[in-house]
Amino acid sequence: MHQLALAQVACLVAVWYAQNRHKQNSQIPRVVQLEGERVRNELMTKVLTNDQCRNIIRMSPSAFVELCNLLVKEGGLRPTTRITVEEQVAKSLYLLGHNVTNRALSFFFYRSGETVSRHFHNVLRAIMELEDKFLNQPDGSQVPSEIFNSNRFYPFFKDCVGAIDGTHIRVKVSPIDAPKFRGRKDFPTQNVLAACTFDLKFTYVLAGWEGTASDSRIIKNALTRQECLKISEGKYYLVDAGFMLKSSLITPYRGERYHLKEYSRNPPRNARELFNLRHSSLRNAIERAFGVVKKRFAIIRSSTEPHYGIETQKQIILCCCILHNYLINADPDEGLLAEVDAELNNNSEHQEENHSNRDDSDDARMGEFLRDSIAATMWLNYNM
Structure with missing residues (x-):
């Protein structure tokens, strides 16, 4: 009733x-x-x-x-x-x-x-x-205000335009296709890649990939497909350790603490830990954006099998992200965001994908040089 x-x-x-x-x-x-x-x-x-x-x-x-x-x-x-x-x-x-x-x-x-x-x-x-109106990729012409107005992030991350991550959303597929969609979960999911700015607005959404597909595999496709993820020259996104390090995709240092909760009572002890702390503080935007859109729209967070096939479900995911961006300005819900932040703060579980093959390309070395430069400058400023 x-x-x-x-x-x-x-x-x-x-x-x-x-x-x-x-x-x-x-x-x-x-x-x-x-x-x-x-x-x-x-x-x-x-x-x-x-x-x-x-x-x-x-x-x-x-x-x-x-x-x-x-x-x-x-x-x-x-x-x-x-x-x-x-x-x-x-x-x-x-x-x-x-x-x-x-x-x-x-x-x-x-x-x-x-x-x-x-x-x-x-x-x-x-x-x-309404996609072109509410879901636009940044051109990198301006430093995000969340970075510019914080001495923790500026000028170190001045060329950062947002954060990228993947999230698993349950999907309805045939029994034949189910094994390749059954990744981390016990049920079939699609791995949805998304980018967002630090005000929690989605700027790029790529749905439909099998749950077994790695984030690195999906990002490679996103960067080369016809409707691609665009990253202006000299700009970069923050990503987690499941992605490859590139000049346009900056990961945290491996083997160091890199989740916010790990620093709650233990301040950073070296340049790498300080970089990982602030990297995580900024990259947390994509987790918050995912949290809000899933909490608002039960159709993409439900633990039950969807009522629609994968093609319609892909449209639903895109529409939910567009509506999310619309509502950020039209009807901001601070209570909803507070609920998401509390849940993220209480959830200490995280997974780090391990890639055995090290990327020795020139672009990876450029990314490593950029990350080391930011970390060194940040650490010097931190100890002044």
């Missing part, structure tokens, strides 16, 4: 806004009664708070209205004869946020399964049309 109530509220949000878009009112009416096959949507004077709305449709009322406007103007989303844009978006947000089945949505909203599915895919396509 709880899920039914939440879904009906989301539906009423859409209907109410469709009927009252001319009103500059950011409050959403509350469902009083659910009965039989239809909702008696009597409105009470008491309204839902922003937090309650975030629990239902993953964003505030004002952010919801603005998103609908964007999906119409720039995403090409259109109403149908009987169903408004707002209802289509509300249903899709509820599905992304709560990971309900198509059959459940069909029951909740009193629409056919075909209608619900068609609207969901229409909304996904419209959201993906």
Whole structure:
């Protein structure tokens, strides 16, 4: 009954806004009664708070209205004869946020399964049309403010443009394909590579790789594919020890502490440890970004098998990242970020991939020289 109530509220949000878009009112009416096959949507004077709305449709009322406007103007989303844009978006947000089945949505909203599915895919396509607006790779022309405004990071990391990592998201594949998708987990996953800036906005997302694929293998593909990860000359990303060291991908020193929790009561003892500490402090942005987007959208964090095949799941992941970037400005949720930070702080588990073949290329040596230079300068400044 709880899920039914939440879904009906989301539906009423859409209907109410469709009927009252001319009103500059950011409050959403509350469902009083659910009965039989239809909702008696009597409105009470008491309204839902922003937090309650975030629990239902993953964003505030004002952010919801603005998103609908964007999906119409720039995403090409259109109403149908009987169903408004707002209802289509509300249903899709509820599905992304709560990971309900198509059959459940069909029951909740009193629409056919075909209608619900068609609207969901229409909304996904419209959201993906916003990719160029909300998911852009940095050109490196400016030093990130999170670095520039900190004497811990500036000028040492002045050429750093962001952080990169991979995350495993459960995937639905055939029994034949399952073994190559079954990596670290007991179930099939896809290894999703993503880059983000230090304000937690995703700048590049590559989904679909098998769970058994290593981060190094995926990053090599990302750098050479048609829609590639672009790194301006002289700039670099911070990555963990599972990646290869290059002039454009700076890893922490191996054999040294390199996770924030390891330094909680033990200050760095040498240049390499100091570098790893500050490297980890900055690179933590990608873990926080993954944490927030997964906590907001249950469809990509669920431990149960997805309801959609891998191609649709790839679209869903991209859409969740686009919505995440939109909400960073449209509806920042400090409470959600605090939850993620607390979980990351309490989670001491980490894995480091070991690569037996050392990369002796010129680019790797350039990366090593750059890292050593940063570490030496940083250590000298630290001891002044």
